[in-house]
Amino acid sequence: MTILDPADPSGWGPRHAHDPTAVRDDDGVYYLFSTDAYAGGPPRAGVQVRRSTDLATWEFAGYALEGVPADGAAWSGASGLWAPDVVRVPVAAPDDGAGSGSGSGGDGGGDGVRATAATTTTEWRMYWSASTFGSRTSAIGLAVAAHPLGPWEDRGLVVTSRHETPGPNAIDANAVVDDDGNHWLVYGSFFGGIHVLALDARTGLAARPGDVGTCVSRRPTSVEGAVEGAFVVPRPGGGHALLVSYDSLFSTYHVRAAVGEHVTGPFHDLLGHELTDTETDPALVGTTVLASHRFAGGRTWLAPGHGAVLTDGADQLYVHHVRDGDDPTQHEVQVRRLVWTHGRWPVVSPQPWAGIREERVPGGGPVVPDRLDALVGRWDVVTFDGATTGVTASREVTVTAADLAHVREHGEGRFTWTRGPDSFDGVAFSSWDAVRERTAWSVTGLDGRGRASLGTRLPD
Secondary structure (H helix, E strand, C coil): CCCCCCCCHHHCCCECCCCCEEEECCCCCEEEEECCCECCECCCCCCEEEEECCCCCCEEEEECCCCCCHHHHHHHCCCCEEEEEEEEEEEECCCCCCCCCCCCCCCCCCCCCCCCCCEEEEEEEEEEEECCCCCCCEEEEEEEECCCCCCCEEEEEEEEECCCCCCCCCCCCEEEECCCCCEEEEECCCCCCEEEEEECCCCCCECCCCCCCEEEECCCHHHCCCEEEEEEEECCCCCEEEEEEECCCCCCCEEEEEEECCCCCCCECCCCCECCCCCCCCCCCCEEEECCEECCCCCEEEEEEEEEEEEECCEEEEEEEEEECCEEEEEEEEEEEEEECCCCCEEECCCCCCHHHCCECCCCCECCCCCHHHHCEEEEEEEECCCCCCCEECEEEEECHHHHCCEEEEECCEEEEEECCEEEEEEEEEEEECCCCEEEEEEEEEECCCCEEEEEECCC
C-alpha cells in the first residue's frame, strides 16, 4: 500500500475523506466536503474539498476556509474542523416577507429539498463542527457561499455545548427541510445523543438562541452512548428515515436506520424499538443496514459510516467513509446506491458506486430486471445479524425457481418473499461487481427479523 504524504493532498484521491457530504452544482460537477483529518491528525484546518464528475474519481480541490473560524476556535480550542454538512437553499427577495420556515432548498444539496416560486437566487450553507476528541465543549457554525468552491463567509455560531453541562454534543450537523418548508438541524455525537433543533430559514441560524432541540436518538452509558453521524432523509410516501452510526469509530462503526413521521421523531426500527430506548439491549435497537464486511475475493471494508444522502435526480446515493481492513488507519470515501424497499425502508447496495460503469436508466435511477427469474442462480451474500464486533464474511447462496414461487413483485425491482414464518423485503437492480469487474444483479433488503442481506449474483 502506498502511504500518502500529508503535505501533498493532490495525490489523495478518495483517501482521507472522513465524515463526507457531497453536493452537485448546476454544471454537473460534484463537490465533497470532509473532516480535516489525515490518519488522526489534520495537515491543516479549514474543511477538505474534493471534486468529481462521476462520484468515483476524486480530485483534491483545497480547503473551504482559511482555518477554524475565530468564534469556533475560541469556544472549543479546536485545531481543525469536523463533519461539515453542505446544503443549497433559496435566498428570497428582500421584500417578499421571507422569514422563519419559508421555503426549502434546491436540488444540489444532500437532502433533496425543493425551491419555491419566490426564489430569486440560491446560496450554499456549510455547517461545520469545532471540538476536541472526547470533549463535549463544542460548537457548530455556519458559513455561506455562492458556489461550492467559495469564497465562504462566516455567519457565526448556530449551537454550542460545554463538557461540564449535561446535554447534546454540538457536532455532526445535518441540515434538513421538511415538507412544510421548516428548517431543522440534526446534530449530536455520543454524550446526550442526537437532537433536532429548529432553524430560522432566512438566516440559517437557530430559531431560538440557546435552544438545544429535541432528542431523537440516544444510547446507554454501557456502550458509552455511542451514536453519531446522523442524517435524516425524506421517506417515499411521507415521513422520514434517520440514518445513524453506532459504536467505535476505529473498528466497530456501522450504520443503523429508523423511520418516523416527523423530523423531530419519534423514530423506530423495524422491530418497533424507539431510538431513544436505553432499557433494551443496545445491540438490538436500530436496524443495521451497513457494517464491516468482506465479499469472497474482495477487499475488507472496515467500520463504514458517518454518511450523507445525495439526491441526484432519480438517484439516491449514500456517501460515507470506510476503513481499509488491511490498514485501518487509512480511510476513504465510498458511495453506494440507496434504495427503498416495498415497506419503505432505506437499504444500500452491496457494491460501491463505479461511476460511468454503473448501469442507469435514462434520467437516472437503477436498471432493474424485467422478470425476477433473472435472479435464479448462485449469489455471494453478506447478512448482518446484529453482531458488530467483527467483519462479516460472505456466504454462497443458491436461488432456485422454486424459491421464486414465494415471491410477490411490486415493480421497480421491489419484491417480497414469504415462506412460512420467514420473509424478506428486497430490491433487485444492476450494479458493478467490484470483485469480478463485471456488471451483475444485486439484491439488498431486510428480513422479518430486521436483518439486512446484501448480495451480488455470481457468474453461471
